[in-house]
Amino acid sequence: MASVYPFRDLNITAAPTHYVFKSPSAPNAAALVVERPSGDVKMVQNPMLGGKRVTSIAGILGMIQLRLDKYIIIITKAKLVGRIRGNTVFRVEATEFLPMQERELHDPDEDTYLALLRAHLRTAPMYFSYSFDLTNTFQRQTSANTALPLWQRADERFFWNRYIQSDLIDIRTTNPQVDPYILPVVFGFLKISTTNLNNTPLTFVLITRKSRHRAGTRYNTRGIDEAGNASNFNETEQAVIVGDSTGGVGGYDQNSINGNEKVQVLSYVQTRGSVPVFWAEVNNIHYTPKLQIRGVETAMPAARAHFDHQISLYGDNYLVNLVNQKGREERVKAAYEKVVKLLVSAPAESKQASEKTSERFREIEPTVKQQRMDRLHYIYFDFHHECRGLKWHRALLLLDKIGDGLEKQKYFHSVESGSQSSVQCTQTSVVRTNCMDCLDRTNVVQSMLAKVALNRQLQDIGVLAPGQSVEAFENFEFMFRNAWADNADVVSRAYSGTGALKTDFTRTGKRTKAGALADLSNSITRYFRNNYADGPRQDAYDLFLGNYLPSNHYMTSRLLFVDRRPILIQSIPYIFAAALFLIVASWILPRNTDGGIIKSLFSLLCLAVAGWSAMFMKQYGMLYVAWPKLNAPAFAVEGYNETLSRARKDKVLGRWLNKPALVGRERGSSFMGERNIRLIHLEEGKKRIE
Template identity: 65%
Template sequence: MSFPFRDLNVHASPTQYTFVSPSSPNSPALVIDRPSGDMRLVTNPILSGKRVTSSAGILGMIQLALDKYIIIITRSMLVGRIQGHSIYKVQATEFLPLQEKALHDEEEDAYLRLLQTHIRTGPMYFAYTFDLTQAFQRQPSLDKSLPLWQRADDRFFWNRYIQSDLINLRKTHAAADPFILPVIFGFVKIVQTKIKNTPFKYILITRKSRHRAGTRYFTRGVDENGNVANFNETEQAAIIGDSDSTPAPGFEKSEPQILSHVQTRGSVPVFWAEINHLSYVPKLQIRGVDAAIGAARKHFDEQINLYGDNYLVNLVNQKGREERVKRAYETMVRNLVSSAQEEVEASEETSERFHEIEPTEKRRKEDRLHYIYFDFHHECRNMRWHRAELLLDQLKDALEKQSYYHAAVKGDHVDILREQTSVVRTNCMDCLDRTNVVQSMLARYALTRQLQNIGVLTPQEATKQFNHFELMFRAAWADNADVVSRAYSGTGALKTDFTRTGVRTRRGALADLSNSITRYFRNNFADGPRQDAYDLFLGNFLPANFASASILGDRRPVLVQSVPYIFLGMVMFLFMAIVAPRSENSSQIMLRVFMVVAFGVASWCAYFVKTHGMLYVNWPKLNTPAFATEGINEAMGKVRKDPVIGQWIKGHERGVSTNSIRLIHLEEGKKRIE
């Protein structure tokens, strides 16, 4: 089996890039011709060009509007070792263009900035000899003779698209395998710790799916292929008796014990969206549940094939706007399972504390779904977050039946002692804050049970009784929560004071308020480029098909664009008029007239922006959502009727579709490339 090269020297010349591994001098070199991008493997290459840099690996290759680029990892950081395998985090990359360009292109530079920001801010991890994309339980069943990238879980192979050229080369040249390096997007924490007298390695890994990836308000629900937004698999593992640890009770030092437990999270699998229009609460839109049954069935069939029974823990609010999402989810489950049986438990103040839906027959695959609604919002209000343990009590029978993965490693052989047979799939509206609290609670319960079963803890003991471990555990899960939240919402997670300390504090509530306000501004004014970066990196948008200098530009009429700037100018004038010193000879009447006019203009601008809010959201420009296109066209129709500025923008065609614009851009792009 061939593992990826640990080191690559890059030699550049005007006609080619040559990648050679100093530690594997007998292996073929990878030669990429310039500017065509043709690739070949060469034994004993002539290194005519200058050595550009050393690289930890090739992240991939991507074709933009005018050129193709090789993305190499120039700096990585060791985050820990798993069973002797080093795990690294990508810290810096470099883009190597295939063409020598004397002039810069505005659109090309914009694409590059999107990609560079995505890679710089996106936490990406890799290993040369360990498959980070697969959970511990799945790894023994994989074919060890296959190269690392062919064993990777396609969902979590984050750079799969930009590795396409190398994968295509490998179809005819098996020696290309060491150049293909799988990378995950998510979180990895590896800590050497101990409980009582037993040292062990604590591992927490979150893998973000590359399917339907994106930002909070631009990717919700499920798509036609059964992929849901913000899907993450989180695995907690403990390795006892590794080479640098004491063996578990009753086991030899040569038999490391692997204990693992997996959870998932993902958006409610119906067709729904939240549409930004500058209000703090977006407009909720849910299509008919019947239309999404096929997509939801694809999603859950895959989840059942991968994980077994799915316990669907739903944490959305049962009142207010979230109630519609709750009802849609429950209707979907009723449609999928056979002869649904429902049980509702009320509390002293609400009609539903728990709502469970179970199939009464086992006729089809979807009868392995078990729905559990928990009124998190009401039960844990007023900072009573310890009451989330009510859900744990409700799930204990399922968790006992679910079990966990336990294996003893004897040299090259893995003796599987237990397997996890089901998974808890948790969601709230964003699958972030409430989900993080519940997942950390379930993870603590699972680890306590595992350590009790192998004799590290007695039946009366729990991990939270050991302060040094509990502090590390809480910090790891809070860090994980922040990473998952930043990838989706743009800010750290809410409620992490409870995750970190076990207590809900007023200081934490203030931090949550700050994060909520930051989320509002990011989600309305900054998430468009972030979504574009996701789509560009993952291959959901192909720049070469839409080569136009204006596709990333602002296509709104200049007058519409200028309204916020006029508002700011008027506010600044009013501020200066109030605070600036005045001479005795200045005309107070004229100043007051100007102030009244400025106040009137500012008020009109504020009213205009609020009324036509969809025109001021920073929407994705590469794959603009259909609901955004419809809303923008509707808003522009109203603007054209505006009594103040409508007559000045009638020259803009009404109802021009995104597809029509792209066709125009395509023709412009052809001329530009030529």
């Protein structure tokens, strides 16, 4: 019978005709054989190795088919980050691609695909355990069927490598012996700290799981999709384990647990996700992108599907909205509130004013309990105005407003003694927090909610005295604040490309001028990354998660990643840079009296060229954004085509852009210049349906 847990050690034997994976610690288990060059997978009890042992690895991340070849992605290096109830947890540190074909591939598209995947794996914070289900909360694990393999117990939302494991999963129906080779990996943040509080040893765990559905970058994925998946959806669980003395380096070891040992596990779960309507912010190289919101009515089926799923998983949802009530964000706020009012039965609204604005809080509650959606509770908090002037402690006002909800939702609490486990309390609801990006303001509020929950948990089990707070213990408070700040940075980098803003408040409990300067730096970096670097990052997400399937048809070769804009459009940034260089050079280089007037005129000419180039790029900014090449968003397709049409009417360059000799293979009405070619093969860009 196959093990329900993945193998901790695997050896690879490589031969011209196959790869063989086998665990030296399980000599009687079937070996995994991958045929070359077909990539067919099979289980063999006693394989003929016929090759040389390449290396020992930590696990198989998965297999992926690109344009010309299939690759096995292996985990070559993993770092131990801690133990949860004796179960070792690792972070993926290094990976390697094993090709099916012997020959070297020199195809531009293939090389770009591999570069995208390698960049994603190099920067992605991915974690795994051989014996502990990182994809599920402690509470969900209590109802799991432990007879199932670890990968089958995994929450499919957070099984990050689910798509690239599909080759192994597909053969599982006929051969369960493949189970120990399937290793679930989560994407997000994980911190495990062994510490002491009030003379009580405990283990503090903070884990954030990023959903693989509608995953992507800041301005390329907003709102929800037709299936109800929210962008930048993350589940964050804070857990405290009291009385745990296990910690064997070999992972979970039942013999290491003292039968008389009483272990208490307490956890608290929160979620974050984009505002659940169809909306987008369209990059155009301006600092503030253009906001687009489709009709709320069209988003109702998707919003209903989203909250139906959330309620089934978490119970009541307390929807904390932190966007601004004025300016461009007001439209997003209004759309969210309209969705909630259409979903709940007989909605009742109430609002509370402040000295600064007419609306500090707004609440929407159902007046009757007739349907599933009546488990939604909407709370708006004017974070921007209430916390203005570095007064972020005023966010505590929000905690007072949802105090009854926090009291009612409780938390998860179990007591374990030996092999016996008793659930004392379960969490019955969840706080779903959002701002525009679900990053900076959201991080501040989530860390506050987590501390409230933690104080309550530790008081209930007697670690803290009534009225006592973890803030009274400097070392623990330092660890707690930095864990949440590190979590904020990791979630932010995955979505926006930089660390989070406002983490000085999370780390120190106060807003500082140094923190404000760091936020300014991050904001500027975000601008450049979001406009000029997020396209490839989005392509990497789509490729790794199976949202885009490369075509192996010859006609798409050497076309997909080539810049097909008109040459004149491409040249404007270079003209701008050259003009600036010449201006600087004319003032730095030595002058002679005879050429002074000529140099001044030349400088003025260069300045005029630079100014015109800058104005052109600003006016037709969408032509200079690094859009995704694999699954271009619909709003980008429309906006790009409209901008290109306007550029063709430009008084200076328009007539040249319309000339066939200059246009050549430009990006046309099909966006990125490839849609017409890709239509030959409809499988290009399809989403894999699992």
